[in-house]
Amino acid sequence: MPATAEFRLAIYNQKGGIAKTTTTVNLAAGLAALGRSVLVIDLDSQGNATRSLPVDEAADVDLFALIEGAGPMDRGIVPTRLPGVSLLPATLRLAAIETGLMDQLKTQRSLQHLLYSSALPFDFVLFDCPPAFGLLSVNALVAADAVLVPVAPSAFSWQGLGRTLELVKKLQAGINKDLTLEGILLTLMEDDPVAKEFATAYRREHKTVLDIEIPRDRDVVRASTRDLPVVVTSPMAPASLGYLALAQLIARHRPAPPPGVSREDALARLTQWQEALADRPKTTPVSAPSFAGQSRAAAGGGQSRWLWFLAGLVVGIVTGYGAIPIIRFLS
Numbered sequence: 001m002p003a004t005a006e007f008r009l010a011i012y013n014q015k016g017g018i019a020k021t022t023t024t025v026n027l028a029a030g031l032a033a034l035g036r037s038v039l040v041i042d043l044d045s046q047g048n049a050t051r052s053l054p055v056d057e058a059a060d061v062d063l064f065a066l067i068e069g070a071g072p073m074d075r076g077i078v079p080t081r082l083p084g085v086s087l088l089p090a091t092l093r094l095a096a097i098e099t100g101l102m103d104q105l106k107t108q109r110s111l112q113h114l115l116y117s118s119a120l121p122f123d124f125v126l127f128d129c130p131p132a133f134g135l136l137s138v139n140a141l142v143a144a145d146a147v148l149v150p151v152a153p154s155a156f157s158w159q160g161l162g163r164t165l166e167l168v169k170k171l172q173a174g175i176n177k178d179l180t181l182e183g184i185l186l187t188l189m190e191d192d193p194v195a196k197e198f199a200t201a202y203r204r205e206h207k208t209v210l211d212i213e214i215p216r217d218r219d220v221v222r223a224s225t226r227d228l229p230v231v232v233t234s235p236m237a238p239a240s241l242g243y244l245a246l247a248q249l250i251a252r253h254r255p256a257p258p259p260g261v262s263r264e265d266a267l268a269r270l271t272q273w274q275e276a277l278a279d280r281p282k283t284t285p286v287s288a289p290s291f292a293g294q295s296r297a298a299a300g301g302g303q304s305r306w307l308w309f310l311a312g313l314v315v316g317i318v319t320g321y322g323a324i325p326i327i328r329f330l331s
Contacts, residue, residue: 015160030247032084
């Protein structure tokens with residue numbers, strides 16, 4: 001993969017519910033507080049990353065249209081109210097992009113080609129990947145320089161990590177030989193024997209587990225009611241300090257010009273943003289978007305299974321599994 005000016009990081013795990021999106025938006029805000037410019041690309045049709053960043057304007061076009069050739073990538077990018085953070089929002093059409101990408105000449109590289117055709121004025125690009133094994137996630141991993149894998153102290157997360165790392169290895173051996181594993185991030189950690197036992201097991205089995213741990217924190221939930229990252233609503237919360245430490249670690253890939261930005265400077269900026277957004281109202285929880293205006297039930301069934309079959313076929317060719325093993329692998 002050719003070298004790029006921006007460092008591209010995919011935040012990915014096949015298992016959902018492990019604070020993946022929370023990690024993405026808080027890492028973005030932390031990097032911006034450290035003086036870096038960041039683009040968040042929300043690839044999940046549920047749009048949680050999109051809702052978690054304060055945006056006042058709509059994009060001209062969405063990612064689906066950009067891949068179909070609707071113009072340069074900046075037409076889909078909008079600024080946020082966090083200085084240094086921009087967003088390529090998710091839309092409902094991402095739910096159909098699995099089949100839309102099938103019509104492109106290079107399905108697994110569509111996002112990569114879009115990025116390479118655009119001169120992006122960012123230090124970092126963060127991909128918030130959907131918790132699935134489909135074309136959008138593969139596109140992100142093909143376009144990325146590295147992948148960060150959040151995990152939680154649970155049996156399901158443990159099992160999902162194995163499948164996720166197996167996919168990463170297949171891509172490293174095939175379509176993206178330059179992809180590196182940035183690390184495994186422990187999230188939703190609690191001060192109890194079970195969580196500590198899982199942390200010990202993760203570190204025993206995987207040498208790439210980061211020293212940084214993100215604790216389970218009520219302030220994260222409070223931040224979500226205002227559609228903001230917790231590092232902005234509560235800069236000194238335990239989870240916020242963990243995410244700022246993560247941002248300091250990731251920021252090394254694109255050092256700031258001298259004299260740099262210290263942790264204290266970053267905390268001061270986050271506090272300024274907290275004050276500037278203090279009047280942001282709480283939002284009413286809403287259900288996940290339906291597929292093209294249909295009910296969730298209508299969006300599933302045969303169409304959903306067909307989408308997964310197509311994704312399994314393409315990804316199977318890329319990784320060498322084959323379509324049938326991929327379908328079984330997903331179950």
